[in-house]
Amino acid sequence: MDYYKLSRKELKAELAKEQLRYDKYKEMGLKLDMTRGKPCAEQLELSVPMLDVATLGDFKAENGMDCRNYGLVAGLPEAREFMGSLLGVKGENVICGGNSSLNMMYDTVCTFMLHGVSEKPEDTPWFECKDRKFICPVPGYDRHFAITEQLGFKLIPVDIDENGPDVDAIEKIVADDPSVKGMWSVPKYSNPTGYVYSDESIKRLAHMKCAAGDFRIFWDDAYTVHFLKDEPAAQLNLYEECVKAGNPDRAIIFGSTSKITFPGAGISALAASVSTVEFLLSRISKQTIGPDKLNQLRHVRFLKDKAGVVEHMKKHAAIIKPKFSAVNEVFEREFGDCDDRVLSWTRPEGGYFISCRTAEGMAVKVLSLCKECGVAFTPAGSTHPYKIDPTDSYVRIAPTLPTVDQIKLAVEIFSVCVKIVLINKLIAK
Amino acid sequence: MDYYKLSRKELKAELAKEQLRYDKYKEMGLKLDMTRGKPCAEQLELSVPMLDVATLGDFKAENGMDCRNYGLVAGLPEAREFMGSLLGVKGENVICGGNSSLNMMYDTVCTFMLHGVSEKPEDTPWFECKDRKFICPVPGYDRHFAITEQLGFKLIPVDIDENGPDVDAIEKIVADDPSVKGMWSVPKYSNPTGYVYSDESIKRLAHMKCAAGDFRIFWDDAYTVHFLKDEPAAQLNLYEECVKAGNPDRAIIFGSTSKITFPGAGISALAASVSTVEFLLSRISKQTIGPDKLNQLRHVRFLKDKAGVVEHMKKHAAIIKPKFSAVNEVFEREFGDCDDRVLSWTRPEGGYFISCRTAEGMAVKVLSLCKECGVAFTPAGSTHPYKIDPTDSYVRIAPTLPTVDQIKLAVEIFSVCVKIVLINKLIAK
Numbered sequence: 001m002d003y004y005k006l007s008r009k010e011l012k013a014e015l016a017k018e019q020l021r022y023d024k025y026k027e028m029g030l031k032l033d034m035t036r037g038k039p040c041a042e043q044l045e046l047s048v049p050m051l052d053v054a055t056l057g058d059f060k061a062e063n064g065m066d067c068r069n070y071g072l073v074a075g076l077p078e079a080r081e082f083m084g085s086l087l088g089v090k091g092e093n094v095i096c097g098g099n100s101s102l103n104m105m106y107d108t109v110c111t112f113m114l115h116g117v118s119e120k121p122e123d124t125p126w127f128e129c130k131d132r133k134f135i136c137p138v139p140g141y142d143r144h145f146a147i148t149e150q151l152g153f154k155l156i157p158v159d160i161d162e163n164g165p166d167v168d169a170i171e172k173i174v175a176d177d178p179s180v181k182g183m184w185s186v187p188k189y190s191n192p193t194g195y196v197y198s199d200e201s202i203k204r205l206a207h208m209k210c211a212a213g214d215f216r217i218f219w220d221d222a223y224t225v226h227f228l229k230d231e232p233a234a235q236l237n238l239y240e241e242c243v244k245a246g247n248p249d250r251a252i253i254f255g256s257t258s259k260i261t262f263p264g265a266g267i268s269a270l271a272a273s274v275s276t277v278e279f280l281l282s283r284i285s286k287q288t289i290g291p292d293k294l295n296q297l298r299h300v301r302f303l304k305d306k307a308g309v310v311e312h313m314k315k316h317a318a319i320i321k322p323k324f325s326a327v328n329e330v331f332e333r334e335f336g337d338c339d340d341r342v343l344s345w346t347r348p349e350g351g352y353f354i355s356c357r358t359a360e361g362m363a364v365k366v367l368s369l370c371k372e373c374g375v376a377f378t379p380a381g382s383t384h385p386y387k388i389d390p391t392d393s394y395v396r397i398a399p400t401l402p403t404v405d406q407i408k409l410a411v412e413i414f415s416v417c418v419k420i421v422l423i424n425k426l427i428a429k
Numbered sequence: 430m431d432y433y434k435l436s437r438k439e440l441k442a443e444l445a446k447e448q449l450r451y452d453k454y455k456e457m458g459l460k461l462d463m464t465r466g467k468p469c470a471e472q473l474e475l476s477v478p479m480l481d482v483a484t485l486g487d488f489k490a491e492n493g494m495d496c497r498n499y500g501l502v503a504g505l506p507e508a509r510e511f512m513g514s515l516l517g518v519k520g521e522n523v524i525c526g527g528n529s530s531l532n533m534m535y536d537t538v539c540t541f542m543l544h545g546v547s548e549k550p551e552d553t554p555w556f557e558c559k560d561r562k563f564i565c566p567v568p569g570y571d572r573h574f575a576i577t578e579q580l581g582f583k584l585i586p587v588d589i590d591e592n593g594p595d596v597d598a599i600e601k602i603v604a605d606d607p608s609v610k611g612m613w614s615v616p617k618y619s620n621p622t623g624y625v626y627s628d629e630s631i632k633r634l635a636h637m638k639c640a641a642g643d644f645r646i647f648w649d650d651a652y653t654v655h656f657l658k659d660e661p662a663a664q665l666n667l668y669e670e671c672v673k674a675g676n677p678d679r680a681i682i683f684g685s686t687s688k689i690t691f692p693g694a695g696i697s698a699l700a701a702s703v704s705t706v707e708f709l710l711s712r713i714s715k716q717t718i719g720p721d722k723l724n725q726l727r728h729v730r731f732l733k734d735k736a737g738v739v740e741h742m743k744k745h746a747a748i749i750k751p752k753f754s755a756v757n758e759v760f761e762r763e764f765g766d767c768d769d770r771v772l773s774w775t776r777p778e779g780g781y782f783i784s785c786r787t788a789e790g791m792a793v794k795v796l797s798l799c800k801e802c803g804v805a806f807t808p809a810g811s812t813h814p815y816k817i818d819p820t821d822s823y824v825r826i827a828p829t830l831p832t833v834d835q836i837k838l839a840v841e842i843f844s845v846c847v848k849i850v851l852i853n854k855l856i857a858k
Binding site: 036053262292 | 465467468470473477480481482485488495496497498499500527528529531532535536539542543556572575576579580687691692693694712715716717718719720721722723724
């Protein structure tokens with residue numbers, strides 16, 4: 001159905017049809033929550049064996065240390081190696097932390113705010129840069145943007161497509177302005193698009209000339225092993241490319257097992273040049289005596305190595321792939337014969353989200369109609385700095401938590417709402 | 430033996446005797462570590478049953494939430510109540526955090542540095558106060574002092590005795606200088622003296638007039654239930670006293686289960702006025718999606734409530750009390766008949782340390798002699814800001830980790846070294 005080519009009369013007929021569908025859904029008195037990128041209960045069950053005390057054995061690390069006691073501010077050596085293998089670096093490049101990589105990102109920005117990015121005198125604290133700025137690929141992850149917003153950065157949106165963020169635009173932004181201090185990125189199966197940054201984009205980000213010597217790329221490799229197809233997508237390693245480019249300190253890579261084992265009870269890691277790791281540890285060693293080494297030990301003993309993680313992630317994929325497929329199937333059925341302007345959506349091969357795009361100026365209205373029908377989506381705008389999407393068109397769909405049937409229902413209702421809002425808009429023209 | 434009354438000849442005879450003892454110890458080729466306030470293996474065993482998956486039951490919180498998934502930035506409601514019961518406040522006054530209360534202290538100071546202590550316009554960020562200062566009771570805890578040192582505070586030492594810090598001195602320091610932003614304190618079984626702040630001191634700290642409206646007391650109630658006698662010492666609650674005094678936001682109380690269950694794998698908490706809790710949560714909600722709720726659930730299920738904790742702490746006391754007694758016995762034997770100037774030491778009824786004091790200008794030399802004999806103590810000066818004890822007399826003894834026999838040996842060697850350094854000093858006069 002190509003709504004853009006219909007007559008006013010035909011549009012009205014279509015509207016009546018969709019309104020009828022809507023009213024039927026509304027009568028069902030639904031309460032569906034599609035807002036959060038949370039694993040479902042079946043996924044959580046996969047890692048329950050990790051929680052048994054037997055997993056911890058004699059509580060001893062490979063170096064003989066009793067993991068129940070104090071120590072090791074950079075994390076358990078085998079946990080650093082393990083997280084390094086997932087993030088593509090050596091253990092010496094890793095700080096293995098607590099239960100939240102977001103926490104490590106926040107703390108790293110705070111450290112740079114209060115102390116600068118290194119001990120070098122030219123690396124002054126970021127708070128001294130009054131008009132500090134941070135680049136935010138959009139659509140992107142609201143929690144990233146919120147950190148730099150709260151810490152007083154001006155957020156600069158940059159568009160993202162199948163190849164990653166618009167590097168042409170980024171190169172221009174960083175070239176002359178020393179107050180552009182960094183950028184956020186989710187390089188693989190990006191939140192919310194599922195896009196995988198191309199090797200070409202990664203090389204250019206590693207090489208680009210930055211007016212700020214302390215420009216840093218916050219590389220949130222949250223979904224690095226979260227594939228839906230046969231294996232994780234291959235991708236150049238940003239840290240290696242930065243080393244080759246002579247900018248070894250530019251990359252700060254983050255990851256966690258939050259969606260491998262348990263959200264909130266996983267382990268996190270930060271990877272960077274050894275000198276950045278040492279600088280950060282000089283701060284972290286004042287902040288804490290060490291992370292939860294028992295939880296790190298649990299993880300290493302249960303998941304073993306990268307191969308073990310990939311096997312484990314296949315079980316996750318088996319559970320959530322049908323959910324992603326359900327979204328795509330409904331959209332194909334509802335919009336397969338429509339102009340792309342009506343609704344476009346991504347078809348991720350990993351990660352936790354599908355991003356879709358309505359015609360401009362419709363997202364808020366569509367989600368409000370959905371809500372009246374008992375279906376909650378992540379609020380429109382969440383994917384953009386300051387929670388404002390100037391195009392009012394992006395909607396993030398999080399299909400992992402609900403059941404396949406719930407997803408189908410929710411996405412059908414969403415589809416009907418898109419049609420109703422669009423047709424009304426076309427009629428009003 | 431009163432060395433101060435001996436003749437030169439008698440001193441030389443004593444020196445020869447002690448030197449003989451020293452040489453004999455040295456021949457033993459010892460390697461004893463008395464540096465760290467770590468629980469011993471036997472203590473760690475007490476909480477191993479907590480680590481079994483059965484402790485977690487169906488992973489559900491009382492509110493039905495699956496603790497394996499995301500959420501609850503302030504912590505599990507029952508964990509907030511539980512930690513509140515230990516710290517003497519309601520659950521609504523508590524943020525239950527990760528594995529380290531030191532981390533919560535560091536983050537709180539960072540928040541005040543970057544944002545001030547509240548949203549009120551007069552509460553400007555502490556980094557804007559160029560000559561910011563922090564009060565440090567001495568002898569005290571090096572990791573407290575290190576946080577404020579790293580964040581650019583001038584550290585002001587204030588003496589501490591059996592009743593707590595010298596409140597006369599503190600009242601004068603805070604009365605006129607708005608750049609004095611706070612003070613550290615370990616109010617019960619203080620590190621390293623074991624002193625318990627008196628109720629009178631607590632009342633005065635709550636009531637005192639501060640030039641800085643944003644003056645905050647960082648009240649590290651680390652050892653609140655860590656008694657060696659029959660039950661925890663009774664003590665007024667600082668938060669309640671601050672409320673009565675009309676300064677409800679002045680108290681920020683910290684605690685953890687690090688030395689109740691596992692150092693590094695315990696849970697931590699911060700307690701403060703509801704408005705401070707809300708302000709801090711507005712920051713923490715950008716820092717993390719939530720703490721490790723599985724570990725919080727484990728703790729609540731295993732320890733149950735304050736009565737459960739007190740029972741559990743009796744088992745700890747049974748293990749470590751003989752170690753504290755061993756230190757005291759050796760000191761009584763070695764110095765019982767000496768002038769107090771030779772060596773004085775504290776006799777704590779809880780906590781993790783004994784503080785002792787040599788004559789002035791001796792601590793560094795004594796510990797260096799100990800080291801040559803294979804016995805390591807916490808470096809002299811650690812108990813003071815900038816790691817400099819201007820009297821060079823305080824030594825911290827940490828008796829929990831070694832065995833009773835090791836402790837006796839280490840303390841005997843320490844005693845001999847004290848005598849050798851003192852006698853040499855008296856002879857040189």
